[in-house]
Amino acid sequence: MSFRFLILSLTALVALLFAASLVTGVAPVGPGESLVALISDDGGPLTMVMREIRLPRAILAVMIGVSLGLSGAAMQGFLRNPLAEPGLIGVSSSAALGAVLALQSGFAMAFTLALPFAALLGAVIGVAMILFLAGPGGGAFTLILAGIALSALTAALTSLLLNLSPNPFAANEIVFWMMGSLADRSFDHVWMALPIMAFGWLALARTGRGLEALTLGEDAAASMGFDLSRLRLVLLGGVAASVGAATAVAGAIGFVGLVVPHVLRPLVGGSSSRLLLASALGGAALLLAADVAVRLVLPGRDLKLGVVMALVGAPISLHLIWRMRGQS
Amino acid sequence: MTLLTLENLTARRGPCAVLSGISLQVGTGECIGLIGPNGAGKTTLMRAALGLMRAEGQSSLAVLPPSVRATQAAWLPQSPEIAWPVTVRHLVALGAMARRGS
Amino acid sequence: MTWVLSFDQQGRAAAMLARFDAGLAQLADAVPAHRPTAATYAANGYTPGANSLSGDIIRAAGFSHLAAELGLTHGGFLPLEALILAAPDLVVVGETYSGNSRAEEILSHPALTQLRGGRETLEDRDWVCGLPSVVDAVTRMRVARDSIGVAP
Numbered sequence: 042m043s044f045r046f047l048i049l050s051l052t053a054l055v056a057l058l059f060a061a062s063l064v065t066g067v068a069p070v071g072p073g074e075s076l077v078a079l080i081s082d083d084g085g086p087l088t089m090v091m092r093e094i095r096l097p098r099a100i101l102a103v104m105i106g107v108s109l110g111l112s113g114a115a116m117q118g119f120l121r122n123p124l125a126e127p128g129l130i131g132v133s134s135s136a137a138l139g140a141v142l143a144l145q146s147g148f149a150m151a152f153t154l155a156l157p158f159a160a161l162l163g164a165v166i167g168v169a170m171i172l173f174l175a176g177p178g179g180g181a182f183t184l185i186l187a188g189i190a191l192s193a194l195t196a197a198l199t200s201l202l203l204n205l206s207p208n209p210f211a212a213n214e215i216v217f218w219m220m221g222s223l224a225d226r227s228f229d230h231v232w233m234a235l236p237i238m239a240f241g242w243l244a245l246a247r248t249g250r251g252l253e254a255l256t257l258g259e260d261a262a263a264s265m266g267f268d269l270s271r272l273r274l275v276l277l278g279g280v281a282a283s284v285g286a287a288t289a290v291a292g293a294i295g296f297v298g299l300v301v302p303h304v305l306r307p308l309v310g311g312s313s314s315r316l317l318l319a320s321a322l323g324g325a326a327l328l329l330a331a332d333v334a335v336r337l338v339l340p341g342r343d344l345k346l347g348v349v350m351a352l353v354g355a356p357i358s359l360h361l362i363w364r365m366r367g368q369s
Numbered sequence: 370m371t372l373l374t375l376e377n378l379t380a381r382r383g384p385c386a387v388l389s390g391i392s393l394q395v396g397t398g399e400c401i402g403l404i405g406p407n408g409a410g411k412t413t414l415m416r417a418a419l420g421l422m423r424a425e426g427q428s429s430l431a432v433l434p435p436s437v438r439a440t441q442a443a444w445l446p447q448s449p450e451i452a453w454p455v456t457v458r459h460l461v462a463l464g465a466m467a468r469r470g471s
Numbered sequence: 472m473t474w475v476l477s478f479d480q481q482g483r484a485a486a487m488l489a490r491f492d493a494g495l496a497q498l499a500d501a502v503p504a505h506r507p508t509a510a511t512y513a514a515n516g517y518t519p520g521a522n523s524l525s526g527d528i529i530r531a532a533g534f535s536h537l538a539a540e541l542g543l544t545h546g547g548f549l550p551l552e553a554l555i556l557a558a559p560d561l562v563v564v565g566e567t568y569s570g571n572s573r574a575e576e577i578l579s580h581p582a583l584t585q586l587r588g589g590r591e592t593l594e595d596r597d598w599v600c601g602l603p604s605v606v607d608a609v610t611r612m613r614v615a616r617d618s619i620g621v622a623p
Contacts, residue, residue: 067550086558086586093582094552121452144571208570210514217573225516225551227581254466256455260446263421265467266439311455341550 044315047308051322055103058329062099063091065333067341097228102332103325104231105223105291108238108283110324111317113298115245118252118313119276122181123303123361127284128295128350130175130184131191132167136281136288137218138195139163141202145211157237161285167191168277181365220347221292223332230290241283242321244275249314251275256313294346296354297324303357370397371429372441373418378426380410380417387413390426412446419444439467487603494606498531498613507560507619509612510537511598512549512583514567514574520546525563525598528605532612534561555582560619562586563612565598 063079064072070087079091109127116125127133143149143159170191175184199218203211251272254262263269287294301323302316309315328346331353335344373395380388387410395401405411417424419442420431430442443464451460509529511519519525521539523546529536537559538546554562562583567575577583598608 066552068552068556070556086556089582089585090552090555093580093585094555117452123453149571206570206572208568208572208575210568210572210574211570214573225577225580229581250466253463256451256460256463258446260416260421261444263435264419264439264442264444266435266437268435306453310459311451311453312459341548341553 044309044319047305047319048322051319051326054326055322055329058326058333059099059103061333062102062329063095065336066090066095067336093227094225097231098223098226098332099329100231101223101226101234101291102329104234104238105287105294106297106325106328107321108241108287108324109294109297109328110301110320110322111242111245112280112284113324114302114313114316114320115248115252115276116280116298117302118255118316119248119272120175120184121255121258122184123306124181124185124299124358124365126296126299126358127164127280128293128297128347129299129358130167130171130188131195132164132171132280132284133288133293133295134192134195134199134219135167135170136160136164136285137293138199138202139166139285140289141199141218145202145206154233154237157234157286157289160289161237161281163195164281164285164288165277167195168280172273172277181362185362216345218292220345221288221294222335222343222345223291224343226290234286234290237282237286241279241281241286244279244282245317248272248276248279249317252313252317256311291346294328294350296350296358297327299361300350300354300357301327303361371395372397372399374427374429375418376427378414378417378424378428380413380422380424382413388417388424415444415446436467443467491603491606495531495609498533498606498609506533506535507616508537508540508557509534509561509563509616510549510554510557510559511563511565512554512578513565514572514578516548516551516554516577518543518546518549518554520544524601524605528598528609528612529563531609533616534612551577551580551582555586558586561612561615 060076064075066075068087068090070078075087075091075095078085078087079096082088082092112132113126116127116130117123119125124130137160139162140149140156140160142163143156148159149156171184171187174187196219200215203215203218206212251262251267251269254265254267255269255272259269298320301320305319305323306316309319331346331349334349335346338344338349371394373393375391375393378388378391379386391414403411403414413422416422418428418430420428420433420435420438424431430438433441445464509532511525511529513519518538520543521530521536522544526536526539537554537557538544538549541549541553541557543549564578564583567578598605
C-alpha cells in the first residue's frame with residue numbers, strides 16, 4: 042500500500058467517524074436533521090445542541106486522538122520499544138495529577154491556559170522520569186516497571202488531592218481522571234487545549250528524521266550526525282505538551298498511543314517518521330470511534346473512554362509482552 | 370588519497386585504557402578487516418575514530434562537524450535486534466539519510 | 472399539621488403555620504391557566520423528580536415541571552442534550568460548592584448559559600427541607616414566572 046493511499050484512507054476514515062460522532066447522542070433526532078441544524082442556524086435548541094455540545098466533543102476527540110497517537114509513535118520510535126505509550130508508562134497520570142493540583146489549588150483560574158499548562162508540567166516530570174529511568178538501552182521491562190511505579194504514585198496523589206477537596210463531588214471524579222471522558226465538554230475546553238497541543242504537535246513533527254535514524258540504534262544515529270540530546274529535549278516537550286493538554290480537558294485515556302502505532306507500523310514499512318503522520322490520523326479515528334461507542338453502549342450514562350480503550354488495548358499490550366518474552 | 374588517519378588514539382573506560390596509542394591510515398580502495406577476541410576494543414576503536422566517545426589523540430573523522438562527518442563515514446553497529454519489522458528497502462534507504470541532506 | 476405540642480411555643484408555632492398557609496393560599500389563588508416549563512438542574516445533571524419538594528415548589532409557583540413531563544417522577548440524571556432540547560422556559564441551578572468539581576462544571580456549560588429563557592440561581596437551603604422559607608422560594612419563582620410573560 043502506498044503511503045499516500047494510506048494517508049488518504051485514514052483522512053477519509055476520520056471524516057466519516059467525525060460525522061458519526063456528530064449524529065450520535067441521546068436526543069432522538071435523525072442524522073440528516075442534526076447536520077442541517079448544525080449548518081443552518083435556526084436559533085432552536087437542536088442547533089444549540091449540535092454547535093455547543095456535539096461539535097466541540099467531536100473536535101476534542103480529533104485533537105486528543107492526534108495528540109495520543111503522535112505521542113505514542115514518537116515515544117516508541119525514540120525508545121525503540123512498542124510498549125512505550127503515554128497511558129501505560131504513567132505520563133498521562135502525571136499530567137492528570139498536574140491538572141487536579143491546579144484545579145483544586147485554584148491555580149487553574151490564574152490565567153486562561155493555566156490548567157493545560159499545569160498538566161504539561163506534570164507530564165514533563167513524568168516523561169523526564171521515564172527517560173531517566175528507562176531511557177534508550179533501559180530495556181522493555183525497565184520501562185514497564187518504571188511506568189507501573191510512576192502510575193501508582195501519581196494516581197495515589199491524585200486520589201488524595203480529590204479526597205481532600207472541600208467539594209463533595211470531587212472525590213467521585215477519581216475515575217474521570219484515571220479513565221477519561223469527553224462528556225459535556227464545550228468550546229471553552231477546545232480553545233484552552235488547542236494552543237498547547239498545537240505546540241506539542243509541531244515539536245513532535247520535527248522529530249521524524251531523528252527517529253528514523255534511531256531505528257538502527259543510537260550509535261548509528263549519532264554517526265549519521267543526529268544530535269540525540271536535542272532530539273530528546275524536543276521529544277520531551279512535544280509529548281508533555283500534547284499529552285498534558287489532552288489530559289487536562291479529558292482525563293487520562295490509555296492505550297490509544299499503543300494500539301494505533303501497533304496497527305499502522307506494518308503499513309508504513311516500519312518507518313518511524315511516516316508512522317508519525319499515520320498515527321496522528323489513526324489516533325483521531327480511534328478516539329472518535331471509541332467516543333461513539335461509549336454513547337451507543339450506555340446512552341446518557343457517561344461510560345468512560347478508558348474502559349473501551351482498555352478492552353481493545355490491553356489484549357494487544359499483553360500480546361506484545363508475550364512476543365518480547367519470546368525474543369529475550 | 371587518505372580517508373582516515375588515527376594518531377596515538379587512546380580511549381578509556383574508567384581508569385582502564387581500552388585502546389592505547391593506536392595509529393592508522395586508511396586510503397581509497399582499501400578494505401580492512403579488524404580481528405580480535407571479545408572485549409579487545411574493536412567497537413571502542415570504531416566509536417573513538419568516529420568521535421562518538423571521548424578519546425585522547427587524533428582522529429581525522431572525529432574532528433569534523435557531525436553533519437559533514439556523516440557524509441564521509443557510515444557505521445552500522447552490531448545493535449540489538451530492531452524492535453519491529455522493517456522492510457529491506459527502507460532499511461537500506463536509512464543508510465543514505467545523511468547523504469541526502471536535511 | 473398538629474405535631475407541635477410542647478415547650479409552651481404552641482402560640483408561635485400556630486402563628487408561623489398560619490402565615491405559611493396564608494402565603495401558600497395567596498400564591499395558589501393566582502395560578503394562571505398557562506404554565507411555562509421549569510427544570511431544576513444540579514451537579515452531574517441530576518434533576519429532582521416531580522414527587523419532591525422542588526417539584527412542589529415549581530408547581531406552586533405556577534410552572535409545569537420538566538422532570539414530570541419527561542417521566543422522571545422520582546428524579547434522575549438528565550443528559551445536558553436532553554435538557555437543552557426540551558427547551559425549558561426556566562432553569563433553576565443550585566449554588567455550587569467551593570473547590571472545583573467536574574460534576575458542577577456542567578452547570579456553567581455554554582449551552583446551558585446561552586439557553587433561551589430565564590436562569591435562576593437559588594440557594595439550596597430554600598429547597599432541601601420543608602421550612603417556612605419555602606414560601607419565599609415559591610414567591611421568587613412566581614416573580615420569575617411573571618417576568619417570562621404569557622407565551623403562546
